[in-house]
Amino acid sequence: MHDTVVYLLSNVPGLPPIVQTFHLLGIAVIMSSVVLLDLRILGLALPSQEVQELTRRVMPWVWWTLPVMLLSGSMFVIARPQRYFTNPIFGLKFALLVPAIALAAVLHLVSVRKPDAVSTKVIAAVSLLLWVCVVLAGRWIAYVDYLFPEE
Numbered sequence: 001m002h003d004t005v006v007y008l009l010s011n012v013p014g015l016p017p018i019v020q021t022f023h024l025l026g027i028a029v030i031m032s033s034v035v036l037l038d039l040r041i042l043g044l045a046l047p048s049q050e051v052q053e054l055t056r057r058v059m060p061w062v063w064w065t066l067p068v069m070l071l072s073g074s075m076f077v078i079a080r081p082q083r084y085f086t087n088p089i090f091g092l093k094f095a096l097l098v099p100a101i102a103l104a105a106v107l108h109l110v111s112v113r114k115p116d117a118v119s120t121k122v123i124a125a126v127s128l129l130l131w132v133c134v135v136l137a138g139r140w141i142a143y144v145d146y147l148f149p150e151e
Helices: 002-011 015-041 051-079 081-085 088-113 118-147
Strands: none
Touching: 002 015, 002 051, 015 051, 015 088, 015 118, 051 081, 051 088, 088 118
8 A cells, every 4th residue: 555655656746735725624624623613512602503404414514524534644654654653743643643533532422412501611611722723733743853853
């Protein structure tokens, strides 16, 4: 699989930026959906929008976009596994991503049943923090040398 991905990324004109564009668009879709819902639950956005209706409208975008993110990100990881698997920021990103996705699933369920519960607001706040940290960690993967310079 490694050789195939490297071949494709090296020989299909424009493929690397196309794959990266899909990954970046996926980030935009997930962040806009999750952040909007989290902010609504926290009472910081869209006060006229019902939480249940917003959940119904935005969460399918999250679930359909996650596989796109997995596929687009996997291409680069498969092509250069040493770059990623030895990168502590990459590990941090996934250590944050797993609970962020799990909380998104929990939030999807509880925001429909108990949108005004204190526990739902706590979940939304933690979710918001996790997703922001996932994006920041993802952005810093390329700059790990600046964070941990070799001496």
